[in-house]
Amino acid sequence: MAINDSSSSPPPAKLVTNGKPDRRPEAFEGNVTSFVVLSSIVAAFGGILFGYDIGISGGVTATASFLKRFFPHVYHQMQTDKHVSNYCKFNSEILTTFTSSLYIAGLLASLFASRITERYGRRASMLAGGALFLVGSAVGGAAMNVQMLILARILLGSGIGFTNQSIPLYLSEMSPPKYRGALTGGFDICVSFGILVANLVNYGTQKIKAGWGWRISLSLAAFPALLLFIGVLFLPETPTNIIQRHGGDLREARRVLQKIRGTENVEKELQDLATVVTNASKAAEEESPFRRIFRRNYRPHLVMALFLPFFQQVTGINAVNFYAPVMFRTIGQKESASLMSAVITRCISLTCTVVASLWLVDRYGRRPLFLTGGLVMFMAHAVLGGLLAAELHDHGSVPTTIAYLVLVMVCVFVGSYGWSWGPLAWLVTSEIFPLEIRSAGQSIQVSVNFLSTFAVAQSVLEMLCNLRFSTFFLFAGFVMLMTSFVFFLVPETKGVPLDHMMEIVWSKHWYWKRFVVSGRGGEEVEGRIKDKNTDVLI
Template structure:
């Protein structure tokens, strides 16, 4: 074995206890933090396709859209940097906030980060609902971004630490399920408010206060995780909490491992410096590439701009919003598929199957739009081809929803040891938010210039990321979160980065011995 002496062998530890009603309720409440992120993703695209909103805040886009004055390509009708800044400004704020959230999560616990996130998001929703100019819109969006940054940093970590190892994938994906429900609710709200004669957009933006209140109230009711309690020196409370969430008093083995991990964590004074060490190289690379790849699936082209995209493709106002509702429903149900399969079939299988399905769907959509709209973008889609595009987009959304969507949050939250977990999750959130910002800011311009080739652009990235997962992503299902280093040690490529002292007790996996 490269890199040192032989490591002792032994099975992965199988701790006592399992799913309890307390854990289920706790994780359900915590996962509701995903509602704020999902609602925001879904609401912005619908609002930016509403004529009243565009006429008030972005009159140049409204004029370009009107049939009398629009001489430009269909692909370019919505191309406005100011309009995309309304959508994308949130994600820069979330990027910056995630680093502050990392320190607060580590020092004061996961609950406080959720509380801050929900409260600031609530203020942003109120400002957006009352907006009278673009400046108020952007300020509100920035505050929403701070809320998203804190929520996305703390919730996945909280879920991974509370869940028993054999159900960690399913419970952690509750966060992604909440995101998809938030998107669906936002699409339904947009469809309803678009029927209002005036101020429909205000209601769409202001109703974001509802998921914010749910997250804020939920954070006040949640218990701390045993990991968080140990980090802050509350040993007895931590053991009592572990017994409560596992439903048994036989938790000595797991508690000892948590204590060992905590003692090691306390010796790490500078997690941001330590995360750059060679021993954490595999986790660091994956926690950068997975959120990067997640955004370059092109999913946010659909989720941010579904109504705009469908409207561009010739769907009417109501039809475009209803099509967004349909994709939102597909998103929710496909995420449920992932919840019930991730701990059975594993992370790698879902990554690979979802990747292949997305590639096929993107290519078909690109070919249809290319043939029917052409380079000039002055063509039209017949009912049959419009339905084909909608079906392919639904299949694409389904593939993302049971693969890169939930796994993009699950895998980075479970692969780091405790001493750098908060820092690792902050990197995951910040990379995700940065490239979400890039895609949100550039999509309408890319659509204008690349036209139907944009779908081939994203398909090419999906090919790259699927190949990467096949060769470099180890399977982490059913492995206790504090023993995850063993999985890296047995990997054909990453094993050389993991020192022997990082492994305690050894590991024997099917067909592999380290």
């Protein structure tokens, strides 16, 4: 790709050090500007939609009026059948299909979305996602039968497939390296906030005596969808994508970069982006990103794209997100109390996510939060399993004190997830892929995330029915496995620019260095990255 820069801007600063390119990240100027913060807030509305659709299904499926209309068999089991085990009262394949259809649709849509994101830009995918959310919300609110409910979930899932593929990329490409954790973490904050809003809406609408409150719950997703759609119309495209889609023309990319960095002196970062885009374009001409990512040199990226989203789901978090009210009903809480318990757990999760995303992740790094969160989640699952094994039998309810202990342990679990795997799995997978495989890598990780979420949503009620309290011991085993995975194989990416991960992170890792070629495209890059905690020689 030929780089066309015919602007009248001052000549770029010197980009050579000792005869080689100066790619030191500290040479890139700029801070977090109000413009980039506002852009990130608008883009992160997609996270609110994702969270709302996760949380809303768990609430309506624990609401008597909704069950009576669409799932009368489950309603009968819950209300009158004394012979059905506590662990099995909500077990229904059609009920779980209502929840899980969202994610199989998202999986398929995310694969298609990667081509839209690559060819037409990140904004185009976000607009498509917002439009699908609007239609899905309307169909869900007007549903007259189970088929309409599932159609609505498929439309919403398709919208999630587009937004979850494009928004983390957009946020990571817009953010300065020093603050990327906080800005990209805004997506997961919005996911957690969306779940909280859904829990509050469910708590309020179940009090409507006429029995149609669930329609409000399902249709209110249209509000953040409309905000996302309108807001994206005013967002700029990322500088990387501008260069990528406009034949190497740097004028528009420079203008946007100056605006989001708050400085005129962006030449070093601009030239670095131009070099990366040129190399990525040449690579794309030789081989498609989906074929290239399977090369040996990208082995660590492929492993992260597969295992980080998988482990994020087998923590058991979405078993809690989808079915928290159902779980609290199982231990004997009434409808209103179970919905309020779900609200409490979500407040704890949101608080931990905000603290981690805005303060901890860019100060202490990704690995310490991954590891501490994993250890606390393991402990919470083990205690939950023990409490239910001792106190929850096939019939009857648990003592009030035990019910409160269960609520406390669920809060501990979602809080530790909120400061670790919640924001960090999305953050790390949004920042590790080189541009030449970025859209493919993001699509793979989103697809694996959706496939794993679908599997959990479809199976968790069956697991509770058959494994009972051992379900939590199973999740505890997965948490210990994934914590070991982080300890041995996930490197620290704090403060590293997106396009320098290969030479700074992977080529220095004790295991992954055997797969990657040091430097970009095999060239050895000189420079020194200094951070108050590290001093890494490149």
